[in-house]
Amino acid sequence: xxxxxxxxxxxxxxxxxxxxxxxxxxxxxxxxxxxxxxxxxxxxxxxxxxxxxxxxxxxxxxxxxxxxxxxxxxxxxxxxxxxxxxxxxxxxxxxxxxxxxxxxxxxxxxxxxxxxxxxxxxxxxxxxxxxxxxxxxxxxxxxxxxxxxxxxxxxxxxxxxxxxxxxxxxxxxxxxxxxxxxxxxxxxxxxxxxxxxxxxxxxxxxxxxxxxxxxxxxxxxxxxxxxxxxxxxxxxxxxxxxxxxxxxxxxxxxxxxxxxxxxxxxxxxxxxxxxxxxxxxxxxxxxxxxxxxxxxxxxxxxxxxxxxxxxxxxxxxxxxxxxxxxxxxxxxxxxxxxxxxxxxxxxxxxxxxxxxxxxxxxxxxxxxxxxxxxxxxxxxxxxxxxxxxxxxxxxxxxxxxxxxxxxxxxxxxxxxxxxxxxxxxxxxxxxxxxxxxxxxxxxxxxxxxxxxxx
Amino acid sequence: xxxxxxxxxxxxxxxxxxxxxxxxxxxxxxxxxxxxxxxxxxxxxxxxxxxxxxxxxxxxxxxxxxxxxxxxxxxxxxxxxxxxxxxxxxxxxxxxxxxxxxxxxxxxxxxxxxxxxxxxxxxxxxxxxxxxxxxxxxxxxxxxxxxxxxxxxxxxxxxxxxxxxxxxxxxxxxxxxxxxxxxxxxxxxxxxxxxxxxxxxxxxxxxxxxxxxxxxxxxxxxxxxxxxxxxxxxxxxxxxxxxxxxxxxxxxxxxxxxxxxxxxxxxxxxxxxxxxxxxxxxxxxxxxxxxxxxxxxxxxxxxxxxxxxxxxxxxxxxxxxxxxxxxxxxxxxxxxxxxxxxxxxxxxxxxxxxxxxxxxxxxxxxxx
Numbered sequence: 001x002x003x004x005x006x007x008x009x010x011x012x013x014x015x016x017x018x019x020x021x022x023x024x025x026x027x028x029x030x031x032x033x034x035x036x037x038x039x040x041x042x043x044x045x046x047x048x049x050x051x052x053x054x055x056x057x058x059x060x061x062x063x064x065x066x067x068x069x070x071x072x073x074x075x076x077x078x079x080x081x082x083x084x085x086x087x088x089x090x091x092x093x094x095x096x097x098x099x100x101x102x103x104x105x106x107x108x109x110x111x112x113x114x115x116x117x118x119x120x121x122x123x124x125x126x127x128x129x130x131x132x133x134x135x136x137x138x139x140x141x142x143x144x145x146x147x148x149x150x151x152x153x154x155x156x157x158x159x160x161x162x163x164x165x166x167x168x169x170x171x172x173x174x175x176x177x178x179x180x181x182x183x184x185x186x187x188x189x190x191x192x193x194x195x196x197x198x199x200x201x202x203x204x205x206x207x208x209x210x211x212x213x214x215x216x217x218x219x220x221x222x223x224x225x226x227x228x229x230x231x232x233x234x235x236x237x238x239x240x241x242x243x244x245x246x247x248x249x250x251x252x253x254x255x256x257x258x259x260x261x262x263x264x265x266x267x268x269x270x271x272x273x274x275x276x277x278x279x280x281x282x283x284x285x286x287x288x289x290x291x292x293x294x295x296x297x298x299x300x301x302x303x304x305x306x307x308x309x310x311x312x313x314x315x316x317x318x319x320x321x322x323x324x325x326x327x328x329x330x331x332x333x334x335x336x337x338x339x340x341x342x343x344x345x346x347x348x349x350x351x352x353x354x355x356x357x358x359x360x361x362x363x364x365x366x367x368x369x370x371x372x373x374x375x376x377x378x379x380x381x382x383x384x385x386x387x388x389x390x391x392x393x394x395x396x397x398x399x400x401x402x403x404x405x406x407x408x409x410x411x412x413x414x415x416x417x418x419x420x421x422x423x424x425x426x427x428x429x430x431x432x433x434x435x436x437x438x439x440x441x442x443x444x445x446x447x448x449x450x451x452x453x454x
Numbered sequence: 455x456x457x458x459x460x461x462x463x464x465x466x467x468x469x470x471x472x473x474x475x476x477x478x479x480x481x482x483x484x485x486x487x488x489x490x491x492x493x494x495x496x497x498x499x500x501x502x503x504x505x506x507x508x509x510x511x512x513x514x515x516x517x518x519x520x521x522x523x524x525x526x527x528x529x530x531x532x533x534x535x536x537x538x539x540x541x542x543x544x545x546x547x548x549x550x551x552x553x554x555x556x557x558x559x560x561x562x563x564x565x566x567x568x569x570x571x572x573x574x575x576x577x578x579x580x581x582x583x584x585x586x587x588x589x590x591x592x593x594x595x596x597x598x599x600x601x602x603x604x605x606x607x608x609x610x611x612x613x614x615x616x617x618x619x620x621x622x623x624x625x626x627x628x629x630x631x632x633x634x635x636x637x638x639x640x641x642x643x644x645x646x647x648x649x650x651x652x653x654x655x656x657x658x659x660x661x662x663x664x665x666x667x668x669x670x671x672x673x674x675x676x677x678x679x680x681x682x683x684x685x686x687x688x689x690x691x692x693x694x695x696x697x698x699x700x701x702x703x704x705x706x707x708x709x710x711x712x713x714x715x716x717x718x719x720x721x722x723x724x725x726x727x728x729x730x731x732x733x734x735x736x737x738x739x740x741x742x743x744x745x746x747x748x749x750x751x752x753x754x755x756x757x758x759x760x761x762x763x764x765x766x767x768x769x770x771x772x773x774x775x776x777x778x779x780x781x782x783x784x785x786x787x788x789x790x791x792x793x794x795x796x797x798x799x800x801x802x803x804x805x806x807x808x809x810x811x812x813x814x815x816x817x818x819x820x821x822x
Contacts, residue, residue: 379578382531386488386579403534449578 076388077434081275082224082252082367082425083392088277088325091318095279098314105310107302120313126320130327131269132260133286139303140316143283144251144272145175148218150307151247151268151285152179154293155216156188159245163213169193169201170410173224176249177406180218193219197412198359199228207238216245221253225407225423226358227367229257236266245291251275255326256337256364261286268293273315277322282315333428334365340426340435341365347439351446357408357421366426371413374450377420383445384422389438392423462486462581463629466568467522467530469515473587474522474651475644476631480585481526483631488581489523489530491516492572494539494563495662518651525649538571539563544662548676551668551703552683554726555802558616558771559660565619565752573624583629590614591633592625593812598755601625603813608636615768618806618816619752669704679703686731688715691724691740699733702726708741708798722798725822742795743822748780748805749787751817757782760815766808767792769799769819775808787820 078086087095106117121135128135141147156166168180170192180190191209193201201219217239219230232248239246247268250259255276261269268291273282285307287293293306300308326333341360345368348354353373372380381393408418424438463485467473480487493516516532523530543563550557573584589606590613600622606612620628632640644652659666673680683701690696697715699705704712709723713735724741725734753760761782766775767790778792790805799822806816 376575376578378531378533379575382488382529382579385529385531448580 076390077438078390079424079426079430079434079438080390080392081427081430082423084274084280085277085427086429087279088322090325091277091322094321095314095318098317103313106313107300107310116313120311120316123313123316123320127284127316127323130320130323131284131286132262134289136304137261137286137289139285139287139307140311140319141283141285141307142281142312143274144173144249144270145283147270147272147283147285148173148175148247148249149179150293150296151270151287152176152216152218153183153296154306155245155247155268155291156183157294158292159215163211163215164188165191165211165213165215167191167193167206167209167214167217169195169219169230171195171199171223171225171228171407172218172220173249173251176218176220189213195410198362199223199226199407199411200362201230203231203234203238206235210238210242210244214242214244216247218247218249220249220251222250222256222364222367223407224252225367225405226369226411227252227364227425228358229253229362229364232264232266236264239267240265252364252367254323255330255333256366258327258330261288267291271319271323273319273322276319276326278315278318282312282319284319336428337365337426340430340432341368343432344368344424344426344435344439347435348442351439351443353446353450355417357411357413368424368426369408369421370424371408371417371421372446372450373417373420375420375446376449379449380420380422380445383449384442387441387445389441391438392425393421460486461583462488462579463583463585464488464490464572464576464579464581465585465587465631466572467491467519468587468657469518469651470587470654470657471644471649471651472589472632472637472640474519474649475640475647476585476587477522477528478526478643478647478649479631480629481528485583487526487528488579489519489526489528490572491519491530491532492535492567493532494567495536495544518654522649522651533572533575535567535571538567542566542571547668548672548679550802551672552679553802554702554705554728556706556800557802558804559662561616561619561804564616569620569624569628573627583627584624585629585631587632588613588617588630589632589635589637590617590630592628592630595755595759595809595812595814598759600755602754602809604633605811606630606632607634608638611637614813615771615804615806618754618804618813620754621752622754625754672703684731686733688713689732689734690717690721691734691736696735702728702731702733705733707800726801738797742797743799744792744795746790746799746805746822747783747787747820748790748817749820751788751815753815755809755814760807760809761788763809765814768806768808769796770803775806780807788817 102112104112104116106113106120124135124138124140128138139150141150164187166180166183166188168176168190184190193205193209195201206217217235219235221232222229236246245267247270248266249270251270251272252275253259254271259269267288269286271284271286274280287306295306295308297308300310302308302311345356345360348356348368348370353375355371355373357369357371377393384391404415404418405421408421409415463480465473465477465480465487467477467489469491477487477489520530543559543566546562547557547559568586569584576584589608589611591604591606592601593604594600595602603614603617603620603625605614635643641652660668663671680701680703683703685698685700686702687695688697688699696717697713705723705726707723707726710720713721713723715721715735719737721735722738722741723733724736727734761780765778765780767778767780768775776792776794776796778790781789783789799819801819801821803819804816805819807814
């Protein structure tokens with residue numbers, strides 16, 4: 001097998017090789033392909049890693065990401081994986097098969113219902129096994145937002161006899177912050193921890209914020225806008241030592257950090273499917289066995305009486321499958337993200353007026369957040385979109401207009417800088433050449449819209 | 455229209471039928487069209503009920519615009535202009551009432567937001583034209599070769615009056631796709647195309663005062679301004695005090711209702727004197743005038759084509775332009791002299807100058 005050229009040509013060559021090789025039936029040949037490529041592409045670590053990663057997906061699923069092909073053709077670049085990933089090929093393939101089988105309400109007591117229930121419980125079993133907990137500790141929800149809402153409202157209300165003081169952080173996801181605001185209206189007292197310019201909380205401040213009546217700490221694992229990693233193990237220890245519940249929004253950690261909930265000793269953990277390659281509409285709340293939770297949906301005893309409503313069986317199956325893939329490949333994917341992230345930050349650092357909004361250490365390597373001096377954030381975002389470059393502008397509000405990111409303003413950025421910010425988030429199928437194309441275009445746009453250059 | 459292949463146009467979309475159809479027409483004419491909805495204010499900021507968001511700038515409207523763009527296969531973006539809107543349009547609205555004048559916020563919005571703040575943003579997007587769903591036409595002025603604004607074909611819907619503030623260089627890159635259509639035709643075309651905005655209701659009110667009660671708006675949003683506006687005297691044409699007014703911001707020239715005066719005859723607000731905090735009332739004839747001053751002018755054609763030549767002047771939205779001549783007082787101000795006296799010439803409203811039926815300029819009425 002020949003040398004893999006770098007850049008777009010390399011990508012196309014990889015695709016050709018992959019298409020021309022019957023990988024699933026010829027795994028040995030594909031392994032040759034990888035090793036030969038590695039030998040001959042010593043100087044092109046990025047392409048090699050991406051290629052290797054793509055290969056691992058292909059080996060495990062037998063199909064490539066459909067849209068990788070589409071994107072190469074359409075010259076569009078998707079760097080918004082923290083908002084939503086494409087379907088994992090193996091999830092897609094499995095769903096097609098599952099859709100051919102009859103599927104009924106898993107709560108029905110007839111044979112058809114029982115069969116669906118068995119399917120659902122298998123997904124629960126798999127999910128629990130991968131996350132390192134018991135099946136009875138898994139609550140399937142409609143997604144990360146519902147899991148966060150359910151955990152925070154449900155735990156706060158179920159422990160109201162112990163107190164009404166709750167702790168979270170200013171930089172949490174809106175599904176956490178808005179839920180706490182609702183609890184404040186219901187008479188709870190909420191402390192919002194501040195963050196430093198890197199987005200980090202101060203564990204001493206956390207410790208000092210605890211009171212006799214504190215019942216719940218809710219902090220995210222990986223920040224969805226900046227990728228900052230909170231010290232979950234330490235936070236969990238503090239909570240445990242003080243007899244306080246700890247809920248962790250792990251939506252952006254899933255697939256990037258190995259998660260074994262039992263080791264972490266936390267009480268609740270939220271996950272979302274569409275960040276790891278399932279269709280949107282499935283999430284998981286891990287809830288430690290024996291932790292009282294007041295259900296927020298009414299009208300059914302599904303999910304151990306904690307989440308009423310007919311379950312999304314296909315979603316649950318997809319989640320278990322995707323989660324299994326990610327946890328099994330987390331070493332390779334970590335390497336993939338590290339390499340690309342380093343390359344991306346190098347490329348970005350040469351763009352005039354750019355500010356990388358966080359240290360690269362203590363960050364999940366799939367997310368990079370940057371701002372631009374003297375640039376209109378809305379115009380920048382629109383120009384990128386018009387150039388078929390998909391990134392995120394932090395927190396897009398419901399109408400789609402841009403508000404300065406609350407995460408960045410909490411980190412001390414001025415509104416103008418927080419508004420002119422981009423969140424670039426990498427995916428499994430992201431390649432170095434995509435990063436090159438993106439950075440080239442970004443630099444072109446910045447140069448043409450920078451106010452002080454006009 | 456000439457072949458506009460690959461010319462990029464941004465269409466400002468409110469989510470109503472007019473701008474939605476305008477977007478469709480532009481696509482059909484071959485432009486590269488980008489839909490934009492500006493968010494001017496949050497419903498809660500203006501004292502409305504968030505559960506009844508049904509007017510301009512609501513999520514429903516933004517989603518309507520988005521949906522129309524999706525159908526047309528064109529991109530749509532929401533631009534948050536609420537800071538500019540509050541700083542310029544609403545601030546002007548409040549200070550004008552405070553000064554005993556009657557503002558037209560739609561005109562300030564057109565001049566300062568759509569054809570200024572938005573156009574500035576569009577520079578960054580490298581677009582060629584800004585289009586809106588106004589019922590107006592862009593026409594070449596023969597004598598000067600400059601673009602001027604013609605009345606929309608549908609005279610009932612004609613909006614040329616509210617567009618006088620567009621600067622000549624900005625009018626150059628403006629498109630009005632609905633100028634040659636009547637409202638009836640617009641609705642018919644929208645229905646034919648199965649557009650879901652085809653039956654959206656007409657919006658006649660000021661967008662941030664959806665209940666048309668500007669006093670309620672000021673009371674709720676600017677209580678400190680309202681509190682600092684003392685009551686004062688109503689004075690009749692004989693100079694007699696005939697009642698108490700409730701603070702001058704509550705009144706506008708020509709107003710008859712809500713004065714709370716039992717004089718036995720119909721009286722109108724003739725003049726608002728802010729310095730003395732008195733309001734002069736009288737019968738209609740007393741409110742008539744021939745001459746008034748205008749400032750903050752914008753000219754679409756060179757001034758030599760305007761001054762001391764016959765023009766017609768329109769002094770409010772529903773006024774039929776009347777013959778007048780205009781002369782310059784100084785760099786800032788001009789004087790308008792109607793051939794015949796006009797009723798209720800109102801400071802704060804716009805005076806728009808027409809030549810051969812085209813808008814050639816305009817300004818804000820300063821004093822009568």
